[in-house]
Amino acid sequence: MSDSFELVRTKSGDELAAVVETLTTAGVPHRVAGTRAGFDITEVGRGDYPADMLVMVPWTEVKAARAALEASFAETELPGDHFLRSSTDEELLEILAAPLEWDPFVVVHARRLAAERGIQPAATEAKAAEVMEVLSLGKPAARWQVILGWVSVLLGGLVGILIGASLAFSKERHPAGEHYTYDARTRQLGEWMMWCGVGMLVVWRFLVMTK
Structure with missing residues (x-):
């Protein structure tokens, strides 16, 4: 079991740079790795990179890292054609119940939409408990x-x-x-x-x- 959490996975050098800047400003320790052998971080920033780039943070810093990224997206407008705009209340609850499974941009806007629709925090907590109960049962092996x-x-x-x-x-x-x-x-x-x-x-x- 790894001691690090995969916070972001991207092929975009611009997105990687923005994430790293946000975490650095927030004082959250992190490291960048690549899924391709011979990954060279000095190549990042020259456009899109062909291999996935990962931003990893210690498990103890996951909440701080997510909070920093969500705060950076809080003032960003949700595109008109984004899937969240047509999401049902149940779909929003599923996102908020397992936020680490979703991009911070999606989570922060799902939270805003849930508040606008009057979805109560208690409903999110109940859904999160339900999700955790299912996860705790484990899955069958392939x-x-x-x-x-x-x-x-x-x-x-x-x-x-x-x-x-x-x-x-x-x-x-x-x-x-x-x-x-x-x-x-x-x-x-x-x-x-x-x-x-x-x-x-x-x-x-x-x-x-x-x-």
Whole structure:
């Protein structure tokens, strides 16, 4: 689990520069990384960059960073053709209930529209609690993960052990706390996979030593 949060992902050098300036002015520690090997930040500012550029902040600074960016967008006019203008109250609540999943520009204007429509903060809090409850239940593993895990177990165990441990113990972090990535059934399956992998690893090593 990373100690940094991906605040912004963009291909635009201008957007990156604006975000970095806002965070620097607000005194929020941050770093810039690229998704392409050989990323060179000195190339930024020469137009759009072909690789995604990421602005990362420590988890302890997420709220401050988001607040700084939202404040910078507060006076920006919402374009007439922006999707928020046709959003329902329920759609606005979904955005406000999980703000870290959305661009700060979207969040600040969703909050303004919600206030204009008279949507009460209590409704947002209830929706946020509902979203967090769903997240805390975890998700099922993808079929390919399970197949790869069991095949790896049969072929020697080590990779299967790692996949099993990942399914059983992986967690995701949110400002409200941590929760397991996968649901209870997947976590149990991951533990079985892990221990079966340990058993197969012992068997394979025994067979190699007795040859």
